[in-house]
Amino acid sequence: MTTTLPYDEDEDIEYITDPExxxxxxxxxxxxxxxxxxxxxxxxxVVNCTNGEPxxxxxxxxxLDEG
Known part of the structure; x- marks a missing residue:
């Protein structure tokens, strides 16, 4: 599972990498x-799975393992 977080370049990178x-x-x-x-x-x-075929x-x- 993953997500995208808003990131301001003036912030420490840890605020988007450290769960605490x-x-x-x-x-x-x-x-x-x-x-x-x-x-x-x-x-x-990012994979779109909304139209039948990924x-x-x-x-x-x-x-992606297509095998």
Missing amino acids: LIDEKFGNAVDLVIDGGIGGTEGST EIVRQGKGW
């Missing part, structure tokens, strides 16, 4: 923060 700091900053705005450890900043792969919208971290 994410909860500190956004905990009142969301229902749940899952602590899966420190995250990265590489973009994720379609890669953005290739990022991760890979």
Whole structure:
């Protein structure tokens, strides 16, 4: 599971990678923060699954096994 967080370049990068700091900053705005450890900043792969056949919208971290 992943999400995109708003990031201001003047902020410390930890506010979008450290679950405790994410909860500190956004905990009142969301229902749940899952602590899966420190995250990265590489973009994720986005797959559109709404039209029958999966379609890669953005290739990022991760890979698609078509086998």
